[in-house]
Amino acid sequence: MAKNLEGVVCLNHPNTPAVARCAACGKPICADCMKTKNNITCCSDRCLVNAIESGAVVSDIMGRKQKSEAKGFVKMIIKLVVVLVILACLFGFKDKLMSLFHQAKDKTATLTEQAQGKVQEGINAIDKKGKDWDAKVRKKSTDDRMRIPD
Numbered sequence: 291m292a293k294n295l296e297g298v299v300c301l302n303h304p305n306t307p308a309v310a311r312c313a314a315c316g317k318p319i320c321a322d323c324m325k326t327k328n329n330i331t332c333c334s335d336r337c338l339v340n341a342i343e344s345g346a347v348v349s350d351i352m353g354r355k356q357k358s359e360a361k362g363f364v365k366m367i368i369k370l371v372v373v374l375v376i377l378a379c380l381f382g383f384k385d386k387l388m389s390l391f392h393q394a395k396d397k398t399a400t401l402t403e404q405a406q407g408k409v410q411e412g413i414n415a416i417d418k419k420g421k422d423w424d425a426k427v428r429k430k431s432t433d434d435r436m437r438i439p440d
């Protein structure tokens with residue numbers, strides 16, 4: 291700062307070397323002309339107000355930017371957690387799912403066996419009925435034949 295102001299005089303006092311520049315308009319100013327507030331140095335109260343307001347706006351924008359960045363970060367974390375929970379569930383329930391799958395497979399096999407048994411029973415029943423009927427018919431015909439000599 292001092293190097294930049296080497297040989298530069300105060301805009302209000304041409305015989306006094308400048309020690310700073312106005313934060314708002316950039317005018318070189320001497321120690322007597324400096325208006326300082328909130329670590330901001332200006333040539334006038336008007337510039338000081340402008341500098342503080344623009345500084346406030348800048349910090350507000352920065353704050354908002356940081357807030358939105360924080361929001362994005364939180365969203366990303368939430369997404370990550372959701373993905374992790376899904377993965378954890380998948381891995382945690384993998385064994386359960388596999389056992390359920392095997393149970394379902396066993397059940398299907400049992401049902402298939404039962405169904406086959408039922409079908410076989412049905413076939414046997416039909417077979418038996420057929421045989422009974424056959425036997426009846428034979429018996430009847432035998433009876434008839436036996437009756438013929440009468």
Ligand SMILES: [Zn+2]
Pocket residue numbers: 312313314315316317332333334337
């Ligand atoms: Zn100024």
Ligand SMILES: [Zn+2]
Pocket residue numbers: 300301302303306319320321322323324
């Ligand atoms: Zn001055």
